[in-house]
Amino acid sequence: MYLWLSREHAQTIQQHALDASPCEVCGIIAGLNQRTSKVIPLPNIADNPQQNYHIDDCAFSEVFFQLQREGLSLLAFYHSHPTGDPIPSPTDIKQVTYDDVPYLIIGLRREPSFAAWSIQWDKVTPVDLYIGNQIPFQAEPSFSQVQRIAIIMAVAIAFAFMIILSLSLLPPAPIIITSVP
Numbered sequence: 001m002y003l004w005l006s007r008e009h010a011q012t013i014q015q016h017a018l019d020a021s022p023c024e025v026c027g028i029i030a031g032l033n034q035r036t037s038k039v040i041p042l043p044n045i046a047d048n049p050q051q052n053y054h055i056d057d058c059a060f061s062e063v064f065f066q067l068q069r070e071g072l073s074l075l076a077f078y079h080s081h082p083t084g085d086p087i088p089s090p091t092d093i094k095q096v097t098y099d100d101v102p103y104l105i106i107g108l109r110r111e112p113s114f115a116a117w118s119i120q121w122d123k124v125t126p127v128d129l130y131i132g133n134q135i136p137f138q139a140e141p142s143f144s145q146v147q148r149i150a151i152i153m154a155v156a157i158a159f160a161f162m163i164i165l166s167l168s169l170l171p172p173a174p175i176i177i178t179s180v181p
Ligand SMILES: [Zn+2]
Pocket: 079, 080, 081, 087, 088, 089, 092, 105
């Protein structure tokens, strides 16, 4: 699992977080094939938004179905820690609903810093996060099993063809005349 954000999308999230500080902000990141194409801020309806976040379920459902209509996937959730580091709090861990989607956090305690996490039940593991406009190495399209077999077969056929061709182009064997004395 990894998360790849363009600089512009990271900037959008950072600006959203700075504008709302000292309250936490939240939203989702959507895209296609791990490529981020949209950052969508959502209302934080937590009782105490300075210390917590809770995404408005209605707003989320509406956006989620809209994404499906557009053929986009939910790539990550994001939220901010206006006075903290980008590390999931116990409340963050408790309120996770999608365990197969990374959770991106921006911490504003010092310089704005991002970190992404996979939260499955109470198991929290870091997710590789790339911020930049170049395709990260892991994001380069990899060949499927069928494509790999096709490539190996094409190479084998080409090799066999070369062998047959080079054998057929060999000059005829010289005629050895042995003179009998
Ligand atoms: Zn949090």
